[in-house]
């Protein structure tokens with residue numbers, strides 16, 4: 001096997017540029033592959049740093065559209081510049097318009113217009129956007145020419161737009177236009193199996209450090225409110241600050257790189273002890289085995305490696321679970 005295929009096997013891309021091994025994420029990727037080729041608007045919902053922009057890029061690449069991807073942060077558009085930025089303007093259209101300028105609709109024609117943080121668009125601009133999406137036509141400021149917009153709209157938000165619609169902060173008619181296809185990208189805490197994979201991927205990119213299994217475990221059970229962006233920043237910082245090439249959990253703690261100052265195993269144990277589960281040890285033992293077997297798609301040796309036990313332990317327990325199910 002050459003380096004390239006080794007790398008691809010170690011860091012599976014479920015969509016162009018999107019690394020994951022999580023079962024739920026793979027389902028989302030399958031859905032995106034189906035909808036990418038359609039013209040329908042896609043709405044991406046996910047917490048900050050979960051990869052919304054990366055998904056938008058992947059959708060554009062898979063769409064096969066000949067035009068470019070134009071990314072717009074709707075929260076950073078000065079109110080008085082909305083029209084000139086989106087529609088463009090002719091020379092002399094307003095004071096300071098010293099030359100003709102095309103706007104986002106023109107630039108994204110034949111391509112994809114990615115509207116990030118769409119929830120931050122004021123109501124007055126939502127109405128203008130809706131008009132273009134309905135008519136598929138617009139004019140530059142100061143011009144009577146009518147241009148056609150045939151681009152694809154992908155929008156994203158970290159807030160739940162349905163709440164904003166209920167509170168009348170977001171137009172319901174625009175919401176229906178934008179979310180023909182809705183994709184919810186889960187936060188890292190709902191796909192903890194991706195944390196070691198992504199951390200190793202970013203470490204590999206840095207070419208300066210290697211994360212030891214104990215460091216990966218600590219990272220896996222830490223909190224990442226900034227999601228993948230925060231995880232990437234942490235690994236990038238480690239690549240600069242770590243004294244040793246091989247980074248251990250101890251080094252991580254010394255550099256205050258993970259939120260927890262208690263051992264990850266104690267943290268998990270504390271959470272479990274608080275739960276109202278009968279026969280906790282056995283329940284968690286079985287759940288760990290079943291989860292590892294599921295994550296490895298039934299590969300018992302790989303599941304055993306993940307759990308750090310002998311393959312026989314897995315086989316024995318699975319047989320007991322099966323017998324129990326048969327006799328019920």
Ligand SMILES: Nc1ncnc2c1ncn2[C@@H]1O[C@H](COP(=O)(O)OP(=O)(O)OP(=O)(O)O)[C@@H](O)[C@H]1O
Pocket residue numbers: 017018019020046047048049050051052053054055116158198228229232
């Ligand atoms: N699955 C992934 N594989 C590889 N890199 C990822 C993945 N998800 C996110 N990233 C990386 O994490 C960083 C944050 O991703 P991105 O900017 O797409 O998030 P976002 O949801 O758009 O964030 P925000 O809401 O703050 O704008 C980027 O550097 C991106 O390349």
